[in-house]
Amino acid sequence: MYFNTSGNSGMATAGMGDVLTGILTGLVAQGYEPDEACVLGAYLHGLAADLAIKESSRESLTASDVIEHLGKAFFHVRNYDVTWF
Known part of the structure; x- marks a missing residue:
């Protein structure tokens, strides 16, 4: 069982599921195992949303905002700097 600590209520908007699906399929395409992609992808999705707000x-968060902040979220995870905010 996993518990995701990232994300916020602003993510309850159109297109967020599409963004998550894109993140997950992208990670699998890069060679991540499906279970690893799900854990990492869910966290990255929420972290990108946290960075965006x-x-x-x-209230104004959009799926495009999450996409825009995805690179920064991945950078923080890669550098184990996920508790900086």
């Missing part, structure tokens, strides 16, 4: 708000 630092520049705007939960």
